[in-house]
Amino acid sequence: MKFRPLGATGLSVPVIGLGAMQLGEPGVSDAAAANLLCLARDLGVTLIDTARAYGESERRIGDFLRRHRDQMLVSTKVGYGIPGVPDWTPEAVLQGVDAACRRLGSEVLDIVHLHSCDRHALEHGGVAEALGQKVREGKVRCAAYSGENEALQYAVASGSFSVVQASVSPWDQASLEGALAAAAGRGLGVLAKRPLATAPWRETGAEPVYRERFSSLAGSLGEVEDWAELALRFSAFAGPVSCCLVGTANPAHLEAAVAAVGKGPLAPEVQQSIQTAWRSQGADWPGII
Numbered sequence: 088m089k090f091r092p093l094g095a096t097g098l099s100v101p102v103i104g105l106g107a108m109q110l111g112e113p114g115v116s117d118a119a120a121a122n123l124l125c126l127a128r129d130l131g132v133t134l135i136d137t138a139r140a141y142g143e144s145e146r147r148i149g150d151f152l153r154r155h156r157d158q159m160l161v162s163t164k165v166g167y168g169i170p171g172v173p174d175w176t177p178e179a180v181l182q183g184v185d186a187a188c189r190r191l192g193s194e195v196l197d198i199v200h201l202h203s204c205d206r207h208a209l210e211h212g213g214v215a216e217a218l219g220q221k222v223r224e225g226k227v228r229c230a231a232y233s234g235e236n237e238a239l240q241y242a243v244a245s246g247s248f249s250v251v252q253a254s255v256s257p258w259d260q261a262s263l264e265g266a267l268a269a270a271a272g273r274g275l276g277v278l279a280k281r282p283l284a285t286a287p288w289r290e291t292g293a294e295p296v297y298r299e300r301f302s303s304l305a306g307s308l309g310e311v312e313d314w315a316e317l318a319l320r321f322s323a324f325a326g327p328v329s330c331c332l333v334g335t336a337n338p339a340h341l342e343a344a345v346a347a348v349g350k351g352p353l354a355p356e357v358q359q360s361i362q363t364a365w366r367s368q369g370a371d372w373p374g375i376i
Contacts (some may be wrong), residue, residue, distance in 0.1 A: 103323065134330055136280075162341065198228065203235075235261065
């Protein structure tokens with residue numbers, strides 16, 4: 088596994104990280120989650136990204152981290168879901184960080200995102216300041232924002248965050264040449280989520296908006312043997328990206344993702360054709376929350 092700097096944070100991250108939403112689903116057992124996390128570690132996938140909203144994910148990761156904390160980086164998301172506390176308030180963020188520390192079994196969290204709140208909350212809600220307080224207290228190493236569009240642009244320019252996370256795929260390039268390029272230029276680490284864009288080349292399961300984008304753009308890319316590999320290699324090696332998060336609870340899918348990025352970047356002409364197709368057909372499409 089190759090590693091890259093996470094902006095100017097001082098952290099080094101693998102090209103591929105594990106998106107752990109699926110690890111919180113009821114159909115995934117504790118044992119299966121533990122096995123996948125062990126596999127991730129063995130493959131060098133040492134960044135795990137979770138959230139308060141992801142069911143049992145934080146707890147299951149916490150059970151793993153209690154034995155392997157020094158081998159992994161953990162990223163989570165807060166701002167909501169605290170009983171008796173309004174969402175997107177400073178108190179929701181402060182208590183959210185403390186609750187995440189307990190569930191993840193860690194006194195210090197490497198990366199904590201505000202989870203897709205809108206620009207108004209960022210600008211006027213005091214939530215960024217609350218997260219900054221937790222950084223000063225030593226509970227959080229990197230204050231981060233996960234989101235898209237206008238809110239992402241504001242977060243990058245605000246100076247409140249050292250990491251941002253946004254959707255990056257051949258069918259979601261809205262932020263690549265704008266907010267994420269600006270983030271990298273300011274020394275922020277960039278995490279790319281949804282690199283497979285819910286696999287819109289499949290007959291079922293993809294989000295309709297990604298199916299529509301796939302239909303619009305696929306003809307511009309010619310014949311593709313493996314869409315998943317193309318998407319992963321595009322996203323992982325897009326200019327501003329530090330680490331590309333692959334969401335799965337399936338060991339075979341994680342192994343395939345690691346093998347795909349192990350082949351390195353797409354040929355320059357293929358990468359360029361994907362970006363050119365986006366500029367000609369999808370340049371006005373917003374990032375997807």
